[in-house]
Amino acid sequence: MTRLKYSHINIGLLFDWHxxxxxxxxxxxxRPADIAPDLGTAFDANTLAATVRDLASALYAAGARHGDKVVIVKDNHFDSVLVAAGAARIGALPVMISPFVPLPMLPVMIAKAAPRLVIAGTTLLAAAVAASVELAPAETPIVTVGEPRDDLPDNAVPLDEFRGAAAVSARPNANAEPMIVTHTSGTTGVPKFVVHSADTAIHSLPPRLERFPLPFMTSRRDDIVAAAIPFFHIRAFLWTASQLAVGPRAMVALSDPAPTEVAKALAAFRPTHVETLPNVFQLWEELADRQPELFARTRLFTSTFDAVHTRTVRKFLNASQRRFPVWAWALAQSEIHAMVGGIVTRPMVNGRRRERSDLTTVGFPPMVRARVVDPVTGQKVPHGTAGLLMISAKGRCLTYLGEDERHRSKVDGKWWNSGDMAISLGFGRYRMVDREVDMIPGMSCIELESTLLDRLANATEIVVLAIPGNLPLPVVCMRDDRLEPAEWTAATHGLPAMQQPRVVPWDQVPRTGTWKVQRAELRARLVGTAAGIGSGNWI
Structure with missing residues (x-):
């Protein structure tokens, strides 16, 4: 077997190492894995390692070779990480695609990847056939995982037909070479494929910090760590590597974030560390209200991806019965991982004035530098002035698959254009404002939405949309789909002028596979145009 320095940072060797x-x-x-339902719902370390070795042999038997690209698109489940590890073990490049990507967009993404092999879930394949969508050309083999079905393409072959193949020696790529391809959320169009190596992904600073025993902030050996995340996203690989390095008592990988399903798992395991996306925590607020005992043993909550609202943090920290529960949060991008973050405690959210959230004020971890520049000139702007946030960190991705020029357009020497608007406050502190594409001059949607959520107890989501030539449009989701005029008048007291709110059911708000609101799509549905005020030059 090929031995690499720091083999635990290469997903092809990670499970053997653990x-x-x-x-x-x-x-x-x-729920049982799609790749092997007979294995049940609990995997010890030896079973995980053996499963990855078996998958590597099966993929080799199906035609994948060192240097080939293998697309993996299936129902959300931790087994997606195992399939990717099997591909990486033989030096193939796994290309992860969300099962939540709109069907017509999938052939475009798969064509861009130009894979030697496609691993696809039978549920998704059947949906594609029903919609007359051909995911890949007939000459591209499709290997299926999941429940057998009769309504699949002729070139689809079950993974089971390749099981039991002769063992294949590990031959992973070097740590500086491409190891994994995931994609961005796709809030504004076709997602970008992000290429990472072992060095830029798992060996970069933010994931390394997760493996250190930082007081209150990282997992411990006695923890039960639960995560409800998209297992096709780069975060799933960083989470897996960091947790296996720490070696907690148990990891609980939740594929379905629906509150009813999550409640069952939380009741069974009572995790001490819980991670999910900010919008999913927001969805779970009702659990924290009605069944706070589910989080009674949780000492650490972790949220990544996006900004998190004060009300959400307050509910979960107050549900915990630990003496000093902590919320660790980070704003992250697939291209450069966690950029900024912070730690929140009970006194911080219970003691501040409820009218304002300052969770948008952030600092940067060591070895990550930041500056704020003018969007037009690229010159650094004074403290207190909003501009584009530029990041310098060693975890930056290698490129965008098939879009090298697009990647280069966001790079200025050592600096990466995050596409976020921020304000430098001095002394290493910054206030996050909005994504540039979503900006509204003179205000912060993030802060405004957080304030409104604090004031509207029954709101489950609030999105403030920029409308060119008009006041911002607030979109409100309520638990009972009702918002009284007097209630809205009280909630908006002292806030910037906005249009009258549109009340939209929560399940009718368009979202990505990472649960981000697709603001452009929502705007198009409500006002007939996807165009906002920001230029969108750095999406």
Missing amino acids: ADRTGQTIVHVD
Whole structure:
């Protein structure tokens, strides 16, 4: 087997490394794996390692070779990480695609990847056939995982037909070479494929910090760590690597974030560390209200991806019965991982004035530098002036697959254009404003939405949309789909002028596979145009 320095940072070798090193962590899943339903819902370290080795041999037998690209698009489940690890073990490049990408967009993305092999879930394949969508050309083999079905393409072959193939020696790529391709959220169009190596992904600073025993902020050996995240996203690989390095008592990988399903898992495992996306935590607020005991043992909450609202943090920290529960949060991008973050405690959210959230004020971890520049000139702007946030960090992705020029357009030497608007406050502190594409001059949608959520107890989502030539449009989701005029008048007291709110059911708000609101699509549905005020030059 090929031995690499720091083999635990290469997903193709990670599970062998963990089994050899400690082997103590049990991975629990909320439903049987699509790749092997007979394995049940609990995997010890040796089973995980053996499964990855078997998958590597099966993919090799199906035609994948060192240097080939293998597209993986299936129902959300932790087993997506295992399939990708099997591909990386033989030096193939796994290209992860969300099952939530609109069907007509999938052939475009798969064509851009130009894979040797496609691993697809049978549910998604059947939906594509029903919609007359051909995911890949007939000459591209499709290997299926999931429940057998009769309504699949002729070139689809079950993974089981390749099981039991002769063992294949590990031959992963070097740590500086491409290891994994995931994609961005796609809030504004076709998602970009982001190429990472082991060095830029798992060995970069933010994931390395997760593996250190930082007081209150990272997992411990006695923890039960639960995560409800998209397992096709780069975060899933960073989470898996960091947790296996720490070696907690158990990892609980939740594929379905629906509150009813999550409540069952939380009741069974009572995790001490819980991670999910900010919008999913927001969806779970009702659980924190009605079943706070589910979070009674949780000492650490972690949210990544997007900004998190004060009300959400307050509900979960107050649901915990630990003496000093902590919320660790980060704003992250697939291209450069966690950029900024912070730690929140009970006194911070219970003691401040409820009319204002300052969770948008952030600092940067060590070895990550930031500056704010004018969007037109690229020159650094004074403290207190909003501009584009530029980041310098060693975890920057290698490129965009098939779009090298687009990647280069966001790079200025060592600086990466995040596409976020921010204000430098001095002394290493910054206030996040909005994505540039979503900006509204003179205000912050993030802060405004957080304030409104604090004032509207029954609101489950609030989105403030920029409308060219008009006042901002607030879109409000309420638990009972009702918002009284007097209630809105009280909630907006002292806030910037806005249009009258549109009340939209929560399940009718368009979202990406990472649960981000597709603001352009929502704007198009409500006012007939996707155009906002920001230029969108750096999406």
